[in-house]
Amino acid sequence: MDFLQTVKIALRALRTNKMRSFLTMLGIIIGIAAVIAMMAVGSGASYVISQQIASIGSNIILVLPGSTTSGGLRSGSGGSQTLTSDDVKAIMAECPSVDLAAPTVRSSALVVFGNLNWSTVLMGTTPEMFEIREWGVSAGRSINQQDVDGAAKVCLLGQTVAENLFGSSDPVGKMVRIKKVPFTVIGLLDHKGQSPQGQDQDDAVFVPLRTAQRNLIRSPFPNSVGALMVKGKSEQLLSKAEEEVNSLLKQRHRITGSKEPDFSTRNLSEILAVAEQSAKAMSLLLGAVASISLLVGGIGIMNIMLVSVTERTREIGIRMAIGAKKNDILLQFMTEAVLLTMLGGVIGIALGTGGATVVSRMLSWPTLISFQSITIAFVFSAVVGIFFGFYPAKKAAGLNPIDALRYE
Amino acid sequence: MGPVISLTDIRRVFTMGDQQFEALKGISFAVSAGEFVAIMGASGSGKSTCMNILGCLDIPTSGNYHLDGLDVGGMSTDRLAEVRNRKLGFVFQGFNLLARTPAIENVELPLVYAGIPTRERHLMAQRALEQVGLSGKENNHPSQLSGGQQQRVAIARALVNSPAVILADEPTGNLDSSTSEEIMGLFTALNRQGITIIMVTHERDVAEYAARQITFRDGRIISDGQTIHSGQRG
Numbered sequence: 001m002d003f004l005q006t007v008k009i010a011l012r013a014l015r016t017n018k019m020r021s022f023l024t025m026l027g028i029i030i031g032i033a034a035v036i037a038m039m040a041v042g043s044g045a046s047y048v049i050s051q052q053i054a055s056i057g058s059n060i061i062l063v064l065p066g067s068t069t070s071g072g073l074r075s076g077s078g079g080s081q082t083l084t085s086d087d088v089k090a091i092m093a094e095c096p097s098v099d100l101a102a103p104t105v106r107s108s109a110l111v112v113f114g115n116l117n118w119s120t121v122l123m124g125t126t127p128e129m130f131e132i133r134e135w136g137v138s139a140g141r142s143i144n145q146q147d148v149d150g151a152a153k154v155c156l157l158g159q160t161v162a163e164n165l166f167g168s169s170d171p172v173g174k175m176v177r178i179k180k181v182p183f184t185v186i187g188l189l190d191h192k193g194q195s196p197q198g199q200d201q202d203d204a205v206f207v208p209l210r211t212a213q214r215n216l217i218r219s220p221f222p223n224s225v226g227a228l229m230v231k232g233k234s235e236q237l238l239s240k241a242e243e244e245v246n247s248l249l250k251q252r253h254r255i256t257g258s259k260e261p262d263f264s265t266r267n268l269s270e271i272l273a274v275a276e277q278s279a280k281a282m283s284l285l286l287g288a289v290a291s292i293s294l295l296v297g298g299i300g301i302m303n304i305m306l307v308s309v310t311e312r313t314r315e316i317g318i319r320m321a322i323g324a325k326k327n328d329i330l331l332q333f334m335t336e337a338v339l340l341t342m343l344g345g346v347i348g349i350a351l352g353t354g355g356a357t358v359v360s361r362m363l364s365w366p367t368l369i370s371f372q373s374i375t376i377a378f379v380f381s382a383v384v385g386i387f388f389g390f391y392p393a394k395k396a397a398g399l400n401p402i403d404a405l406r407y408e
Numbered sequence: 409m410g411p412v413i414s415l416t417d418i419r420r421v422f423t424m425g426d427q428q429f430e431a432l433k434g435i436s437f438a439v440s441a442g443e444f445v446a447i448m449g450a451s452g453s454g455k456s457t458c459m460n461i462l463g464c465l466d467i468p469t470s471g472n473y474h475l476d477g478l479d480v481g482g483m484s485t486d487r488l489a490e491v492r493n494r495k496l497g498f499v500f501q502g503f504n505l506l507a508r509t510p511a512i513e514n515v516e517l518p519l520v521y522a523g524i525p526t527r528e529r530h531l532m533a534q535r536a537l538e539q540v541g542l543s544g545k546e547n548n549h550p551s552q553l554s555g556g557q558q559q560r561v562a563i564a565r566a567l568v569n570s571p572a573v574i575l576a577d578e579p580t581g582n583l584d585s586s587t588s589e590e591i592m593g594l595f596t597a598l599n600r601q602g603i604t605i606i607m608v609t610h611e612r613d614v615a616e617y618a619a620r621q622i623t624f625r626d627g628r629i630i631s632d633g634q635t636i637h638s639g640q641r642g
Contacts (some may be wrong), residue, residue, distance in 0.1 A: 007519055016508055318504045321465060322565070323493025324520040325486045402465050405504065 010336040013308070024304045025344035027297025028384065032348025032377050033355060034290035038085070039373045042283015044366035049276040052195065060132060063228035063245060064261035068211045082262040084223045087252060088126075091230060097241035099233045102129035102217055103225035105212050111176040111205055113165040120145075121204040122160050122178065124212020132231040138171035140187030143208050151210040155183040159191045159202040161276075179216050234293065242267055294380070297344070298388040305337050305392035315386035316396050317404025330397040335390020338382055343383025349374055410477070411427040411438035412572050413462065414486050418471035420457050428578065431457040432468070439573070439606060444599040445616035449624030456577070459608050463496060463575050464488045476572040491520050496515045497566025501578035503558040505550040505565075510538065513544040515564045522569060536564040540594060556587035563594060567603070574598070576607040580614050592617045 051213050054246055065082045081101070092284045102125055109122035126148050128134075134141070137156065155178065170186045192201040213222055232241035232258040242265050255261045309316070316329060353369055360367040420432040428610050431454045439445055449455040454571040460466035464480055467488075473480045476495050483491065492498075497518075506516045515533040524532070537543060549557050559579060567572050570628060576595070580588035596617055609615050623631040 002523065012509070315503070315506055318506065319517070320452070320489065321492060321498050321504075322490050322518045325489045325521075327486075328521060334429075402460055405465075405500070 006331055006335050009332060010339050013336055014339060017308075020304065021067075021340060022026055024115055025340055025347070027300040028341050028344030028381055029297075029348040029351060030379055031297045032351035033296030033343050036349055036352025036369065036377055037284035037289055037359065037367075038290045038357040039283060039360060040352070040367040040369045041365065042279060042286055043370065043373070044356075044360065044370040046276050046279040046283065047368050049272055049279055051193070052272060053283045059232045059235050060186055061230040061231060061232065061242050062266040062268060063239065063247060064264050065226065065251070066260070066264060066267065082253065083228055084227050085225055086223070087249060088228055089107055089226070090248060091228070091245055095241060095244040097237040098230055099235050100128045100132050102126050102229045103209060103227075103279060104129060104229065105209065105219075105226045107212070107216055108215050109178050109205065109216065111161060111165065112180075113171075113174065114383050116165050118161055118164045120158070122216060123204055123206045124209045124217070125206060126209050127185070129229055132229050135192060137187040138190050139170060139259045140185070141332065142187055142363045143206065148210055152208055152212050153181065153211060153215070153408050154208065155207040156187045156189055157185055158189050158206075160200055160205040160380075161203060162204055171236060176206070181215050183207065185209040190209050199215060237271070246291040274333050291380075294384060298341070298384040300338045301340055301385065302388040303326055303339055304394060305333060305389055306395070308336070309333065309392050309396040312396075313399065313404050316406065317401050320399070320401035321405060326397040327356065329399075330393045333393035333396045334348060334386065338385035339392065341381045341385030341389075342378070345378050348381070349377055352377070411474075412441045412476055413445075413606070414472075415458075415461075415473040416475065416517040416615060418458070418461060418468045420454075420466070424477055429602035432461075434471070435627075435629060435631060437622060439604065439628065441572075441604055442602050443597070443604055443620060444595070444618045445606045446618035446621045447606065447624065448612070448615050448621055450610065451627075453624040454627040455608050455624045459575060459577055459606075462573075462606060463490050464533070473543040487520075493518055494569065495572045496579065497565050497569065497571040497574040498548065499562050499579045503550070503555075503562045504583070505558055505561055507551065508549055510547045510549060511542065511553065511561045511564075514550070514561055515568050518569045532568055533564070537561070537632045539567060539598075540564045554587075555583050556590055557577060559583065559587075560594065563591075563598075567598070570579055573604045573606060576605065577611055580609070580611070581608060588614065591600040603615060617634045 034380065039357075041373055054148065062084065085103055088103045090099045091098055107122045109120065111120055112117050125143070127144055130142050138159075143154065143156060146152070149306055157165075157176075165171065165176065166174070172222050173187055174185050176185055177183070180256055189202070189206070195201050207216065209225070213219065213225075230241065230245055232238035245267055246261075248262055250256075250261055277310040319329065319332075353374075356367040359365055411604060415438070416436050418435040419430065422429045422431055433454075435454075435458060447455045447458065455458055457466065461468050464475070465485075465488075466479065471481075475491065478491065478495070480488070480491060483630055498504075505511075506517070512530070512533050519529040519532060532569045534543075534546065535540075537546060540563050543562065543609050544559050545553065545557065545561075548557075550561070553561065559582075563574075563579075567574075579595070583591060592614060594605070595605055605618075607618060615621050620632070620634055622629055
């Protein structure tokens with residue numbers, strides 16, 4: 001018996017009991033829709049996290065100055081001026097697991113171009129920082145070592161700053177004033193997007209470290225810097241690099257015994273990796289819960305198929321008397337079950353995809369529906385049909401034609 | 409030319425728990441091509457068991473059964489299904505048509521399992537329906553047909569694969585007397601065209617349409633002979 005005919009017979013049988021077929025399918029529909037939606041939400045979350053990891057750059061340690069106490073007030077982390085450019089040089093020279101290190105100073109500044117102005121974050125840094133953060137320029141050039149050494153009055157603009165001051169025209173080569181000091185724009189940075197904390201990383205202007213220290217910030221400690229960025233030689237060496245930086249700085253800052261260090265280190269990608277892990281675990285958990293409903297749906301299919309076999313005993317008898325072999329009957333009922341679940345699977349995929357889209361629109365929660373998860377859902381629904389359809393089909397195929405014909 | 413059907417010393421023993429019941433106690437007879445045979449007997453006489461064995465639905469405990477030159481004994485169930493499909497046509501008391509399925513598709517069913525292509529199948533089924541006088545009713549569902557028409561569809565289904573033998577089990581049992589005559593007339597006509605028919609019945613007047621009557625009692629054949637007025641009624 002050809003396959004097309006089998007499918008035709010199965011479809012007729014399903015059409016005969018439309019309501020029942022639909023209700024049976026509902027279990028699979030809900031199961032598949034839930035799996036699809038949950039996977040979409042879960043993988044959306046881990047996608048966002050991995051985007052954020054990519055935006056800060058991989059395997060980076062932040063070194064922040066410690067707090068100061070003056071007149072009983074503790075300023076909080078980053079308040080003191082304990083880190084210096086010499087610390088950066090020492091880290092580069094003495095920590096074998098460290099690839100690059102860059103100092104940054106940070107302030108807020110008003111940037112003026114013509115009659116437009118924009119208040120933004122001012123960062124003074126060295127060329128290494130752009131390398132560490134893997135942050136290139138989309139126009140012009142980046143800051144180089146000569147700029148730093150000569151305290152050149154040049155600046156790099158983040159995309160947001162450029163948009164607000166220049167609109168769509170090219171800012172490279174133009175003069176802007178930062179804190180009333182004229183600077184030449186030498187380049188426009190690539191788009192970087194949101195940081196994990198939700199800040200717009202493109203809303204910043206970058207100048208050479210020494211220029212910032214001398215002309216813009218004018219700290220009482222001219223050599224001090226704000227945070228340091230340190231890049232490990234590899235992902236695996238990152239925690240080792242962190243240890244090396246810690247012990248080197250303790251030694252340089254003469255911190256012994258139980259004395260509280262005047263700096264702290266933070267391993268950003270580690271935090272994000274944990275976040276990503278938990279997002280993945282979450283989506284797996286949701287998927288597992290959803291697949292329980294798929295299991296329940298499968299049992300529903302089995303139940304209805306058993307009822308169907310009993311109801312159609314006489315039909316099975318007729319088919320057998322007329323020449324249907326065991327396999328013909330087996331295949332017929334299996335086809336029915338698989339058609340039920342696959343149809344349910346398709347509807348479930350549509351519903352789950354729609355549901356995920358609604359969730360992402362309404363809660364502005366990113367969802368990601370991969371072709372892979374759709375394929376898996378579809379194959380899984382077919383497998384449920386095969387698995388739960390087999391026993392009833394086997395029962396039908398095993399009937400004795402004489403008894404089946406006599407069945408009332 | 410040898411007989412289409414030959415049964416030699418057929419026994420069938422049913423075992424229920426530790427009780428044994430011998431339904432057929434050594435049956436032997438042969439049917440030649442073109443014969444019209446009625447098998448008669450009261451209920452419990454063994455005629456239904458004999459019919460099941462003839463129809464390759466049941467296997468005898470001992471004895472030989474040759475159908476159209478094939479030794480049916482010892483065949484697997486799938487092989488028996490194939491024999492039923494190719495060599496036999498069934499007509500049942502309760503018509504046994506598939507509900508919610510057009511007449512033509514009911515007739516096509518044996519051809520579906522024989523693996524005959526759709527177009528050819530359709531033509532063959534149409535011809536069989538014509539043969540039983542049901543042209544124009546191809547797309548009617550069984551529920552839209554009278555009892556007599558339903559039985560005609562069933563006969564068309566039995567005819568469609570050009571079987572060696574048509575087996576009819578109480579074909580008029582569910583029909584009123586005028587429809588019964590109509591159906592028996594059809595059987596007689598088909599027999600005249602050379603089709604071998606074996607029919608089980610317990611009604612004497614129905615049996616008299618057949619040229620030969622075999623009577624069963626308690627698992628044995630008690631008479632096997634020609635009717636004098638074969639096919640002369642009505």
